[in-house]
Amino acid sequence: MSGARYIPARADLRVEPLEDLTLVFHRLSGETHILSPEMEMMFSHLPDAGIHPAGLLRTLETEYGAVEAEDGDALAVISQRLEELAALGLVIRAA
Template identity: 40%
Template sequence: MEAATYRAAPDATLRVVPLDALTLIFHRASGITHVVDSPVPEILELLGDDALTTEQLLARLADHFAVADADADALRARLDELVVAGLVERRCAT
C-alpha cells in the first residue's frame, strides 16, 4: 500500500508574507490569516506543487536544513495540522 502524499495548497490560494521571525499566510479560500513560525514556511516551499510522501519531504528537509533529529511521525502530525488549516493538501493512496 502506498503512503499518502502531500503538496502545498496552490499559490493562488495562499498569500505568504514574511514578517521578521514569523510568517503571515493568508488563505484566500477561508479568509483566515495564519501566523506561523519555522518550519511551516520551509515545508510549504519544499513541497511546492510536488506530491511527496512524508519520507520524501523529510529527505528534502534534511538536504536543505540541519534536521538530524527529524522524526517522520512528528512531520506527519505537522502535515496533518497544515491539511486541517488548508495550507497543505493530502492525497490518500488508493
C-alpha cells in the first residue's frame, strides 16, 4: 500500500456528538472544530494504529456498501479530507 498513513490524535481531542453535528475540542490549540456527518464517519473509522486512505475506503465500503463521491473519485476525496483533518491537528500524517 502506498501513500501516507493517518493516525487519529485521539489523546489530544475531545469529541462530542450533538443532535446534528459533531464538535471536536483540540486540547493543544484550544480550538473547537465542527465535523460534518461525512467527516465524522471517516474520523470515527480511523483505527488507533492509523490507516492509509485506500484502507479507510475499504473499511467504509465493508461497513456501508459502495462509497460514492460526487465527482466519482472516492479515494481522492478521502485523501483530501484526511489531509484537511491533518492540517487541523485532528489526525497525524505518518510516512
